[in-house]
Amino acid sequence: MNILVVDDESHIRKGIERTIRKHYPEHGVWLAENPEQALETLKDAAIDLVLTDVLMPGMTGLELMKISRTRHAHVKWVVISAYSEFEYAKEAVRLGARDYLLKPIGKDTLIGMIGSLGEEIAQDNERTKEAFLLKRNLRFLREAVFARWAAGLDLGGTDLAAFTGRHPYFHLIMVRMESDSDLKLEHFIVENVLSELIENEGHGFVASFDAKSLLGLMTPRGEDGPGKLVEQLRSHLKRYLKIPFQILHSERLTDFAEVPAIVQHMRKSSASQVYEFYAGGGEKAIEVALQYISAHYAEELTLEKAASVVYLNPVYFSQLFKQKTGVGFKDYLTQQRLDRAMELLRDSELKVGDISERVGYPDVRHFSQIFRKKTGFTPSEYRQSVGGKEAGES
Template sequence: MNILVVDDESVIRSGIERTIHRHFPEHRVVLAADPEEAVQLLKQEPIDLVLTDVLMPGMTGLELMEISRKIHTHVKWVVISAYSEFAYAKEAVRLGAKDYLLKPIGKETLIDMIRELGKEIEQENERNKEAQLLKRNLRFLREAVFARWASGLDLGGIDLAPFTENHPFFHLVMVRLESDSDTKLEHFIVENVFSELIESAGKGFVTSIDARSLLGLVTPSGEGGLNRLVDQLRSHLKRYLKTPFQILCSDRISDLAKVPAEVRRMRESSAFQVYDHYASGGEQAVEVALQYIRAHYSEELTLEKVASIVYLNPVYFSQLFKQKTGKGFKEYVTHLRLERAMELLRDSELKVGDISERVGYPDVRHFSQIFRKKTGFTPSEYRQHAGAGRSDASAEQTAKP
């Protein structure tokens, strides 16, 4: 039996591992310090039993269990916590946990539990091993073939019809993630949540078409089923993801030959669609962008150019920039340029045309129009007004006894 122990406290992980090795040397134990590591191990290892802590950074053990149980249906779960609130136990049971243990865990309690679950898992494995292997291989084959087709690649003579014969019509639903970091965990979350919702809304499947995009083929049951599925998907992903995302949908499709073109259209339209969710981070990207703007405000600056500097989609960068600064990109750059222009008008004798070029406006007439619109003065009027103000202040200072 392969046992995965998920706990952010190394003392707890090591203690459970020692106890199991001492009394059940035939069992293999793997350790994860957080849910993200657990996700990777569940994908890489043939895990039979998961012992998971409840409260951990990033994601709770119950959330890990909830998003994992559909794709890893054979895995048994035991929830461990130092908190005895009934709500945790109730939720663990609802999700199908075999047991709920409180820290510190007594050795005898742990030994008895491993012994009982070991027998149960051994019996189930004998019955289900071949069936699960066949089902899993067919699923991955179907998804891999469809992903290749959706991406416009040659299938090498494979007939796609048997893979989609239960879908005389369908919709495509694409989820695109936006992040400048690794999205393996987010990918896993989307795949599991999406698959579960499709199962409850009709029939279909989900496949990955690149590192940041997943595509669902959905045949909803009943009127309005697709809209309900998308609303639920958006709601769940906002809850679980820390990464911004988009959800794009196709019209009804009944001809498989149209899939590659529709996928291309969805990818292209994503560049102009707002994001369903903001990232909880992003401060670093915006700060880098602000530093670049302050250093290059005298040059031509576009939203697309600055977004490329921080490796973000322009639509998402625009939303994130306004969220973090309180101003739109163009508004922020204009404000910065005019502030600098006012400084130069007050404190230097440069000509207005020279100042215009220094703050990023090669056309002095355009500069004067923007300046007047924002301040109520032309640049010359502002300089005169600012100079008069300084003269009055100087005279007043001189007149003081």
């Protein structure tokens, strides 16, 4: 049996590991200090049992269960909670957890629980291993064929009817992510969340489309469209993903021959759609960017430079900046520079050329043109109109 222990407290993780290895040396033990590491382990290792803390920074143990249970239905869960968190433990049992352990964890309780679940898991594995492997391989084949078809590639004579028979009508749901980093974990999160939502609303499946995209197919139970699912998906992804994402969906479809063209249209549409970000993340990124602009407006400052400071793709940063501030990056930077220039024109005796350089315009003519376009005055006229201190033009 393979056991995964998830807890942000090192002494609890290692204490559980020592106890299991001492009394059950035949079992494999993996450790994760947060749910994100746990998801990576679940993706890469054949875990049978997860012991997870309830309250951890970021994602909770209950959220980890919700994300993972569709793709890892065979995994058994045990939650770890303090007495004051007992309500969470009861909710975990409602979600399907087999047991809960109260802190501080008694060794005898842990040993007994591992022994009991170990026998149960061994019996389950004996009965279901072959069926599980067959079902998983069929799922991988179905998703690979569908992704290839959706991309407009040749299927080499494969009959799509075997995969489409249960879907006389359907909707497509695409999730696109934006990041320069490896997105394996994010793919795993989106796949699990979207798969569970599809199962809740009807039936279908999710396929990995490319390095930054996943494509879901859903046939709802009734006549409703995917609106409810999309809103739930957006809410979950804003919480769980730490990168920008988009959700696109099709109207009701009845002909699988349309899928490649619809997918191509969705990909083109994404170029003009604003990316979303996890809850609070977008505000924080723009807050940091505004502070950076305030400190560095006098330098050669580009949108690409500002985006790199907050580790965002420039295209997404530009969209997010306008969404959060109401103006584009260039207009905001220009206004910051002109506000400072007007302040210096009013309150200092600096020459216009010196002020121009101090606010980020090495070329005084260019500065004067921009100043006049925005204010209706040349810098010197503005200084005279507000009674600023006299100084030379250059």
